Amino acid sequence: MRVVTVCGMGFGTSLMLLMSIKDVGKKYGVDVEGEATDLGSYKGRPCDFIAASSEIAKQIQADVPVVAIENLLDKAAIEEKIKPFLNK
């Protein structure tokens, strides 16, 4: 599974979100590859889905699904939203 996380600068909330998603992957035994990027450079990066905080997600236009996370500390909600992409 490959994910691109996005935030305004590409190293704050996007990095934290990437860590959380990798944790979810670990829990389910799925290897998660990914990178954190900013709003100016997420386009054209191959991935299964994009994840971002809800405020950033609404500014994203992509061909792949965009997962919007409202509370970046809510691991249960993140897990719930990521689960559909964990194809073992």
Add this chain to the structure above:
Amino acid sequence: MLLRKMLTENVVRLDVEGLSTPQEVIEYSGRLLADAGKTNEAYVKGMVDAYNTLGAYMVMAPGLAMPHARPDGNVKEPCISFVKLKEPVNFHHPCNDPVKIVFALGGVSDDGHIDILKSLSSLLAADHIIERLSVIDTYEELMKLIEKEVKE
């Protein structure tokens, strides 16, 4: 323990009063880093500009903001500050307002601050952490809470 080491007393402020806009809160939290000699003034301005151009996404969870900017050579060393507001401030976020707790962040390169983020994530993963940070009265209490909850 990284987070405890970096949150020295001069970058921690509890029960801060008189701030009423997101810009004031961000500038205040950033100025702690600049006054401590860890960033320059341009970085503080960059943090406020980031809010003005990108919006309230830095309010990453209910009550919690993590303002930061691009390093652009304005950060001397990875750094973090902590501000607990006496009166919560509305950041115009659709679901995570109002903000009570602020961690301002400075990184020197795109991944130079990842250890701080990991340490901070570990703290923030603790149960009811925002409520618990909100009732802290002294610097010592903050250090104890970090010591208890940060797993490194």
